[in-house]
Amino acid sequence: MRRLIKNGQCLVDGHLQVRDILIADDKIEKIGEHLTANVPVDQIIDAQGLFVSPGLVDLHVHLREPGQTDKETVRMGSLAAAHGGYTTIAAMPNVIPAPDTPERLKNMLALNQRDGAVHVVQYATITTDRGGDELVDMAGLKAAGAFAFSNDGNGVQTAGTMYQAMKQAAKLKLAVVAHAEDDSLTYGGVMHEGDVSKRLGLPGIPSVSETAQVARDVVLAAATGVHYHVCHVSSAATVQVIRAAKAAGVHVTCEVSPHHLLLSDEAINRDNAMLKMNPPLGSEQDRQALIAGLLDGTIDLIATDHAPHTDAEKAQSMLKAPFGITGSETAFAMLYTQFVKTGVFSLAQLINWLAVQPAKLFGLNAGKLAEGKPADITLFDLTTPYKIKATDFLSKGHNSPFIGEQVVGKTIRTVVSGQDAYVNKR
Structure with missing residues (x-):
C-alpha cells in the first residue's frame, strides 16, 4: 500500500x-x-x-492485562496511546501473573502482538512476582523477548539483590529500569510530605524515599557498568544525585512524567484522589528542578506512567484510593500548551524528549522521520x-x-x- x-x-x-x-x-x-x-x-x-511528527515513544505505560482488565486492556490502552500520538509503548510488568518466566513473557508478547494498536515492547520483572529477592532467569527472559527489566510499582529493597541483578543485566546488555522507593521511608503516606500534607492532615511520603534508593543504585551501577534507568524522577534532590552520577561517568538515564512537570503539591487543595500518584507530586521547588533538569540534559526523556484505574477506585479518599493517573491521551497536548506555547520549551525539544531520546537510548527503531525508517x-x-x-x-x-x-x-x-x-x- x-x-x-x-x-x-x-x-x-x-x-x-x-x-x-x-x-x-x-x-x-x-x-x-x-x-x-x-x-x-x-x-x-x-x-x-x-x-507531522515522528510517532511518539512512551517507555512507561501500564496496560493492566492480564489480571486487571476492569482497569485497562492491551487493546484499549494501546488505542489510548494512539489517540495521544504514540506509536511505540513499553508495557510495565505489574500484571497478574507477572511476566517473570520466559513462558509468561512469551504469552504477554503474543497478547501484545495480537491486541496492540501500536508497537508494544514488554518489560520483564527483576525478581519473582516483582517482590522479594529471588532473581528471575534474565538470560531466558532476554531470549524470550524482554525489552528490559523492571519491578515498577515496587522498589528493589535489598542492595545485594539489585547488585546481582545489575551484574546479570550488564552481561546481557539490557537496562535495569527502576521504580526507586525505599519502603522503610514511606511511612504509609499518600502524598508528598510538606506544608500541604500537614495542612490537609494527610500522611506524607518524604522525597528522601526516592532519593536514597537512587543514590544507592547509582553506586551499584557504577560498579557493574549496567544501563540504569530511573523511572518518574520527582524531586530536586534526586535530580542532583543523577546529575553528579552522569558527571562521574555512570551509565544512568532517567525520565520525568508530564504530571510532575505540570503540577506540584500546591495543586492539592483537598482530599482528591485524582492527584494521588506514586511518586507523589513534589513541591514547587521540585517541579522547577525537574524542568531545569530536562533543559540541561540531566533528565533524558518524558514518559507518561499511564496508570488507569476504575472510576469507583478513584472516587475514594486519598487514604484508600490507588496511586496513579492516566497520561497517554493528555501528555502531548498538555506539555505543548503549557510549555511550548509559553516559550519554556521549543517544539523540537519536546519531540526530542517524547520520541527521539526514548528510541535512541533504548535502541528502538522508532522516533525518527527518515527515508527507510x-x-x-x-x-x-x-x-x-x-x-x-x-x-x-x-x-x-x-x-x-x-x-x-x-x-x-x-x-x-x-x-x-x-x-x-x-x-x-x-
Whole structure:
C-alpha cells in the first residue's frame, strides 16, 4: 500500500518546514518538497496546516492485562496511546501473573502482538512476582523477548539483590529500569510530605524515599557498568544525585512524567484522589528542578506512567484510593500548551524528549522521520483549541486531573507501520 502525506509541517533542523512524505507499505520511502509518486498511490492525506511528527515513544505505560482488565486492556490502552500520538509503548510488568518466566513473557508478547494498536515492547520483572529477592532467569527472559527489566510499582529493597541483578543485566546488555522507593521511608503516606500534607492532615511520603534508593543504585551501577534507568524522577534532590552520577561517568538515564512537570503539591487543595500518584507530586521547588533538569540534559526523556484505574477506585479518599493517573491521551497536548506555547520549551525539544531520546537510548527503531525508517507518524493540530473530556478517552481509565483543561495539540492521525491506528473525525 502506498500513501502520500502532502503539505505537512515537519521539523527540519529544528524549524517547521513544509514537506511531503511518501509511504510504501510499512516504510517511509521518500521525504521531500512537492512530491509526486512515480506510480499511483492508494491514498493522499492532506496535512495542510498540521504538524507531522515522528510517532511518539512512551517507555512507561501500564496496560493492566492480564489480571486487571476492569482497569485497562492491551487493546484499549494501546488505542489510548494512539489517540495521544504514540506509536511505540513499553508495557510495565505489574500484571497478574507477572511476566517473570520466559513462558509468561512469551504469552504477554503474543497478547501484545495480537491486541496492540501500536508497537508494544514488554518489560520483564527483576525478581519473582516483582517482590522479594529471588532473581528471575534474565538470560531466558532476554531470549524470550524482554525489552528490559523492571519491578515498577515496587522498589528493589535489598542492595545485594539489585547488585546481582545489575551484574546479570550488564552481561546481557539490557537496562535495569527502576521504580526507586525505599519502603522503610514511606511511612504509609499518600502524598508528598510538606506544608500541604500537614495542612490537609494527610500522611506524607518524604522525597528522601526516592532519593536514597537512587543514590544507592547509582553506586551499584557504577560498579557493574549496567544501563540504569530511573523511572518518574520527582524531586530536586534526586535530580542532583543523577546529575553528579552522569558527571562521574555512570551509565544512568532517567525520565520525568508530564504530571510532575505540570503540577506540584500546591495543586492539592483537598482530599482528591485524582492527584494521588506514586511518586507523589513534589513541591514547587521540585517541579522547577525537574524542568531545569530536562533543559540541561540531566533528565533524558518524558514518559507518561499511564496508570488507569476504575472510576469507583478513584472516587475514594486519598487514604484508600490507588496511586496513579492516566497520561497517554493528555501528555502531548498538555506539555505543548503549557510549555511550548509559553516559550519554556521549543517544539523540537519536546519531540526530542517524547520520541527521539526514548528510541535512541533504548535502541528502538522508532522516533525518527527518515527515508527507510518505519512509517510511524503522527499528525497534530497545533492551532485549534479544544477541551480535554473524559468522554473522548479511549482508555478505560478516566482518572486524570487534566479533564476540563483547554489545550491545543490535538492528535489528528496516528500511523503505525503505514496503517492508521487512530483518525480524528474533524
